[in-house]
Amino acid sequence: MRGQVVLFGDSITEQSFRQGGWGAALANAYARKADVVLRGYGGYNTKWALFLLHHIFPPDSGRPPIATTIFFGANDAALSGRTSERQHVSIEDYKQNLRKIVLHLKLGRRALEQWFHVIPRLRVQILESATDECSPTMQIVLITPPPVCEEGRHAYAKSLYGENAMKLPERTNEVTGQYASACVETAKEMGVFSVDLWSKMQETDGWQKKFLSDGLHLTPDGNAIVYQEVIKIFNKAGLSADNMPLDFPHHSEIDAKNPEGAFQQKFYLSR
């Protein structure tokens, strides 16, 4: 009955329903209007996210989301040759993977055929469920990774591993910035929205501790930035919560002596 807004991403999405989280804030803003669905996968990069696509967004669902946020890159940007190397994805692959995700969401079967070579063994299964159109009307927002505070990452590693913590950073702000640019470019190229979180956060003095809890993940203030930026885009995309109808009558519209009246309006019963 209601539209769905899917939050697809890594740990920064998975944790978005913690205290002060941006996902919970969206769910609150869209209460009685749209369902906010959490699809966050801690530690995932875009390469691994591809394996989830046809499960999370089955092309023949008949009820695709009205909007999806795609929020990867913090793990893709982990440096090769450092402790988080296994999560590393090259910038070119990161862009290509984002394209595949967007194509799958917007175009369905035609798009799927372009990336069959990536997961050949899933080909049959995907073909069986694919349709020609997935959801050309879905609003898509690519979110760049947040900036990285290398000092914060090191302090966090030391808190876990003490003196055994690797001295060399596993992520740098500079390299993550390159992924952020790649994300914004890809969004432009594909004609979808983007939030340049990496740049936005660094506009504020003291972003390192104000917005980041461990040099990478978000504080409540950091979550508030994501929420504000995503809401701005949703408003621009015609998905303003203020302009969406309530799913059922507001209680003040219900006549206590004849409650049926409010519920019999075509609007509610036709759905």
Place this chain on the structure above:
Amino acid sequence: MRGQVVLFGDSITEQSFRQGGWGAALANAYARKADVVLRGYGGYNTKWALFLLHHIFPPDSGRPPIATTIFFGANDAALSGRTSERQHVSIEDYKQNLRKIVLHLKLGRRALEQWFHVIPRLRVQILESATDECSPTMQIVLITPPPVCEEGRHAYAKSLYGENAMKLPERTNEVTGQYASACVETAKEMGVFSVDLWSKMQETDGWQKKFLSDGLHLTPDGNAIVYQEVIKIFNKAGLSADNMPLDFPHHSEIDAKNPEGAFQQKFYLSR
């Protein structure tokens, strides 16, 4: 793919994704395991909730929720002859309405037939969609209304209406307590779980301000109590998040050189 936990109730449910909210805390606890679906309707009593039942819980959905919280009563307990009179539902009707909700969720068509007389004009529509079984395995938790702080309610009314605020309370803690007892009794009678929030909160000194923001709605501390009590029941009911599998491999199980391996396990692909 994932199970759903539906939160069905009035404003205290609708607001449960605000900062520190119990709904958001549940969504966080079940991230990657179950979807927490917000179905809160501010101002609604159990009588009006009945009109939503077949929309929110269609008996033929094929994928009924694994658990539902039913959290009404704060409005039913509004006093007759006072400012919120239109929301008032008698205790007997409150119990009967809770029974109808539980019957609908647990039994489907057979139960529906028992309450057709309530909404005769919807009868045909309901009959068309009803099946013999809705979800006999769904776990149901009835939650009593929280206690009422009459002083807090009055201060809130004064903040809105100044000296025009009605002197007589529209809700009293004593009367709400009778609804809470009725809720617990009904749960026992129907063999479903309950949380006696009204009693639980009053075990703590200063509950009036610690748990209630305006004498009726919940502070973050009040939300924490709801969360803790609901989680206790879910754990008892075999729905402990700790014991539920992740929907997809944990990132540490993914071999960077052969990511397909982790995703090809029957467990993930068979769904």
